[in-house]
Amino acid sequence: xxxxxxxxxxxxxxxxxxxxxxxxxxxxxxxxxxxxxxxxxxxxxxxxxxxxxxxxxxxxxxxxxxxxxxxxxxxxxxxxxxxxxxxxxxxxxxxxxxxxxxxxxxxxxxxxxxxxxxxxxxxxxxxxxxxxxxxxxxxxxxxxxxxxxxxxxxxxxxxxxxxxxxxxxxxxxxxxxxxxxxxxxxxxxxxxxxxxxxxxxxxxxxxxxxxxxxxxxxxxxxxxxxxxxxxxxxxxxxxxxxxxxxxxxxxxxxxxxxxxxxxxxxx
Ligand code: PGA
Numbered sequence: 001x002x003x004x005x006x007x008x009x010x011x012x013x014x015x016x017x018x019x020x021x022x023x024x025x026x027x028x029x030x031x032x033x034x035x036x037x038x039x040x041x042x043x044x045x046x047x048x049x050x051x052x053x054x055x056x057x058x059x060x061x062x063x064x065x066x067x068x069x070x071x072x073x074x075x076x077x078x079x080x081x082x083x084x085x086x087x088x089x090x091x092x093x094x095x096x097x098x099x100x101x102x103x104x105x106x107x108x109x110x111x112x113x114x115x116x117x118x119x120x121x122x123x124x125x126x127x128x129x130x131x132x133x134x135x136x137x138x139x140x141x142x143x144x145x146x147x148x149x150x151x152x153x154x155x156x157x158x159x160x161x162x163x164x165x166x167x168x169x170x171x172x173x174x175x176x177x178x179x180x181x182x183x184x185x186x187x188x189x190x191x192x193x194x195x196x197x198x199x200x201x202x203x204x205x206x207x208x209x210x211x212x213x214x215x216x217x218x219x220x221x222x223x224x225x226x227x228x229x230x231x232x233x234x235x236x237x238x239x240x241x242x243x244x245x246x247x248x249x250x251x252x253x254x255x256x257x258x259x260x261x262x263x264x265x266x267x
Contacts, residue, residue, distance in 0.1 A: 002217050004036035004233070004264050005173060005240035006257050007062060007134060008247030009092060009221075012043055019046050023053040025250025030257075034058045035266040036240065038257065039090050040247065044078055051087030062090035062134065065098065068121040070128075080129030091126050092242075094119035094136045094160060096179045116159025123160060127168050134173040134242065135160050136221070137200065141180035149178075150199050157203045169208040170215035174200060175242040181222025183244060187232065193220045194235035201237055226255025234263040 014022065019042055030038070041062035042050045051061050063086075067077035083091055098112040099119075114122075119135065126133040137156035139149045153176070161169060176196045178188050188196070197218045204213035220232050221242030233241060240260055246252040260266075 002215065002239045004260050004266065005217050005219060006036065006038050006253075006260055007090065007092075007173075007175075007219060007240070007242045008038075008040040008253055009062075009064060009095070009242060009244050010040065010042050010248060011064070011097070011244060013248055014042070014046070016046060016049060019050055020053055022248065022250055023050060023059070026059060026253065027054075027057050029250070029254055030058055032056065032058050036257070036260065036264070041090070041092055047083070047086040047088065060089040061087050062092060063088045063131075064092050064095070066091050066093070066122055066126060066131075068118060068125055070125070080125045080131055084129045084131060088131060090132045090134055090173070091122075092134045092136065092175075093122045093126065094156075096136060096138055096177060096182060099136075100179075116156055119156075119160040120162055123164070123172075127164070127171075132171060132173060134175050134219070136175045136177050136242070138175075138177040138179050138182075138222070144178065144180065149196065153196060153200055154203050157200055158207060161204075161208070164208070166209050166212040169204065170212040173217045173219060174204075175219045175221045176200060177221035177242060183223070185223050187223040187225075187228055188220070190231045190234060193232055193238055197235065197237035224256055226252055226259060229256040229259025230263040233260045 039060040039062040041064050063083045067079050098114045123133045137153055139152040143152050181187050200218055201213050217239040219240045219242045220238050224241040224243045225246050
């Protein structure tokens with residue numbers, strides 16, 4: 001069985017004091033030995049202090065982005081090896097807040113314009129440094145309404161993972177995050193999530209072998225809360241959740257873990 005995984009994405013939230021408080025709140029209630037994986041993904045400046053705060057706990061560290069390049073004159077960029085040095089196990093790649101180029105510019109900054117080729121280069125950079133990529137894919141509302149969801153997912157999975165070995169694919173985490181569900185309070189239905197996950201796994205199987213596809217953990221992301229975590233993670237193809245807003249409050253994030261524990265019948 002794939003090991004369930006609950007990943008937190010803090011985005012550009014919290015400060016050092018509230019980050020430490022959040023970790024203390026999680027540690028107070030989490031056993032150091034869990035039947036599932038957990039990570040938090042703070043902004044870059046907080047990686048080191050958070051790495052220290054989670055030391056000895058079951059919580060692992062993730063970053064929210066990385067450079068495509070190993071080193072050099074790239075002002076403001078952070079390399080995979082630097083993230084590794086800072087204590088990261090995971091790195092989120094191709095989040096929709098970094099992909100979008102079109103539509104009104106809003107508070108989540110639809111300006112980065114990362115495409116599948118960049119996602120692919122970042123994924124390779126992460127793997128080369130020994131980080132586990134969490135590769136995000138997902139359709140916009142317009143694409144869903146136009147019946148393009150499966151095509152979009154196929155394209156993003158193919159483009160993002162091209163050129164990877166089957167072993168590399170087997171170690172990946174993919175996050176299905178319908179863009180219309182992120183930060184909107186409107187989650188996908190468990191059935192919509194399950195259908196998308198099945199489709200992603202099929203595409204992984206046809207491009208990278210059934211064995212590799214079977215090993216990939218596919219997380220659902222988009223308005224996951226303690227109250228809907230169990231139903232959203234109940235499908236056998238949903239291996240956990242990538243959580244934004246609700247990962248900023250210890251009890252909410254813990255509630256999501258408990259929901260997943262119930263759904264997967266973990267001890
Ligand atoms: P949300 O964000 O849980 O706040 O909807 C999810 C994400 O962006 O990963």
